[in-house]
Amino acid sequence: MVSAGLPQGAVPKLERPGPLRERVYETLLELMTTRALRPGQHLVESELAGHLGVSRQPVREALQRLNTEGWVDLRPAQGAFVHEPTKEEADQLLSVRTLLEAEAARLAAADCDEAGVAALEKICAKGEQAVADDDVDLAVATDAAFHAKVMELAGNAVLAGLAGQVDRRVRWYRTPVARQRGIRSWIEHRSLIAAIAARDGQRATEIVRSHMENTHETYHRHDES
Structure with missing residues (x-):
């Protein structure tokens, strides 16, 4: 050993x-x-x-x-x-990520076409299957791919670059709570896809903020247990 x-x-x-x-x-x-x-x-x-x-x-x-x-x-x-992350580090990182994701969702809703929506649905289906198979690593990787796709559909290279800088740390915090979040996370993703398809930027922003807050709260509950 x-x-x-x-x-x-x-x-x-x-x-x-x-x-x-x-x-x-x-x-x-x-x-x-x-x-x-x-x-x-x-x-x-x-x-x-x-x-x-x-x-x-x-x-x-x-x-x-x-x-x-x-x-x-x-x-x-x-x-x-x-490194062992502190509560303050988690709060700061996830707050920044929420801002970036919310703006990406708003931009994606403004300009996403059917092909983009179909790509999101395909990734979502893969994530749902990973949860069903209890494949935590694949679920986390697919979650990252889903959010990266939303960033891509936003069409803002600067925004995507900033998101990329914190992506691995987000995955770091996401991994220990992936099983607890489970299918609920992908239901939220489905809601986001619907808002983007409907070109409802305000609704897409609200869903992302709620989605990130749910992950944030789950992480803190896990960290305190």
Whole structure:
């Protein structure tokens, strides 16, 4: 049993071509986003390097970058640990995300065509099936894809860029409550699709705000339990 806590064979060895430092960073970030590496977990350079099939140097560089970005805490004489989010951090992030999502929904409702609505419905059906199959990882990934599609349909590159900067952190907070939110989240998504199809920007904005608040409240209930 290793302190990095990754099951044998769960992480594929990284292929050598390409910028190795960046690939190590992306792999560790994805493992933290999905909570395969859990908040508060000790990250041992040598063990992570062994799992990834690389030397310790790119792992050390990746951990330093992740520390700068707030994903990892480097503690003197103790080492690296996955950051444990505070209530205040969750509140701030989800509040910003709500503003971005609400504006995206309003813009999407103003200019979405039938193809866009059909794309949202297809993603929604995939998410509903993931919930039915109790596939939490797929449900979270599909939820992210749904919101990304709404951003795309909004047609505002700056807005999409800002949303992309916080997307992984939103997934980080979303993962532990995905099962509790369950099908209710996708019912809310269906309501949003209907509002966008009806070109009702005000209604779409209201639905997004309610949707994000429900996720926010569920996260806090989970965090306090």
